[in-house]
Amino acid sequence: MSDPERLAxxxxxxxRGRHGSRDLTRAEAADALRALFAPEADPLQLGAFLIAQRMKGETAEELAGFVDAARATIEGCGTVRHPEAVDLPCYAGKRRAPPLHLLAALRAARSDGIPVVIHAPEAIAGRLSAVAALRALGIDPAGSLAEADAMLRTRGIALLSLDRFCPPLARLLGLRPRLGVRSFANTVARLLNPLGCGGQLNGFFHAPYGARMAAANRLLGQPRALLFMGAEGEPELYADRQKLLLWLRGEQPEQPLPCPDAGCPPYPRAAATPDALRHRLQQLHDGAAPDAREAAVLARMARAFALAAGVGGWG
Structure with a gap:
């Protein structure tokens, strides 16, 4: 059977709708995405598959299969492991407050000796992407996984652009404006962990994704992961209203962790320009005093990095 026939x-x-649709196995999901990644894939089938999955909802098995297919396109993926490092996928961007998780990552690497791998798209419409934010601080994305591996070993921090290390998945992410809705590509990117980090901090926007991503991480053999509803969907803990904080370790069921309100001003509601967010991040990076909310977030993120790295606890 040809790829188009299998995809059909x-x-x-x-x-087939809410009551008639059936889930795919991990192998079937991997095979489907592999076929859709091909340059000759039918755009109509690609759109149909993405929308059908959106309506049905991805299972953990399907997400693991999609990750398998995406990793297979990444040169060098699986050849290196960094059990002591923390994977920080940043696929939402920021538009209301500076990306404090990036500042916390730099501090974890430089002050606490925790290696951090950050991966993100080059740009996110209307938002400040992690790549753009870190470029402003003098950190450019690596050109390959091998270069990122060397960057991590020498500098303690590595930055990867999805557009460079996994172009097929980046193309799927780029379809969102045309589809009108997000697709599973966003979640798959968050689960990639391209340098095999032993720890992971993973933020999401919608609560149902917590248990689903935890189950997918178990299938993928992720040793440690802290998953939570992050600020604007990024892997950044809130200071005022943190919801759904899940700790995953090995094969054990995910464990909810407490994260009480720090008594700070609420997270900003008004949008800011990317330039304004970049400027505030630069100020904090250069030593400006954080306000109460920023200080609380940075303290929580420091604990999160230590927990994910396996060198600290939460209580």
Whole structure:
């Protein structure tokens, strides 16, 4: 059976509505995405598959299969492991407050000796991406996984652009404006962990993704992961209203962790310009005193990095 024929059959299975659709196995999900990554893939089938999955909802098995397919396109993926490092996927960007998780990552690497791998898209419409924010601080993305590996070993921090290390998945992410809705590509990117870090900090926006991503991480063999509803969908803890903080270690069920209100002003509601967010990040990076909310977030993120790295606890 040809790829288009197999895809048509799989689309038929997942696209039969709430009560008629059937989930794919991990192998079927990997095979489907592999075929859709191909340059000759039918754009109509690609759109149909993405929308059908959006309507049905991805299972942990399907997410693991999609990650398998995406990792298979990344040169060098799986050849290096960094059990002591923390993976920090940043796929939402910021528009209301500076990306304090990035400042916390730099502090974890430089002051606490915790290696951190940050990966993100080059740009996010209307938001400040991690790549753009870190470029402003003098950190450019590595050109390959091998270069990122060397960067991590020598500097303690590595930055990767999804557009460079996994172009097929970046193309799927770029379809959001045309599709009108997000697709599973966003969640898959968050689960990639391209340098095999032993720890992971993973933020998400919608509560149902917590348990789903935890289950997918178990299937993928992720040793340690802290998953939480992050500020604007980024891997940044709130100071005022943190919800759904899940700790995953090995094969054990995920464990909810407490994160009480720090008694700070609420997270900003008004949008700011990317330039304003970049400027505030630069100020904090250069030694400006954080306000009460920023200080509370940075303290919580320091604990989160230590926990994910396996060198600290939460209580």
């Amino acid at each position: 059959a799989l689309i038929g299975r997942i696209g």
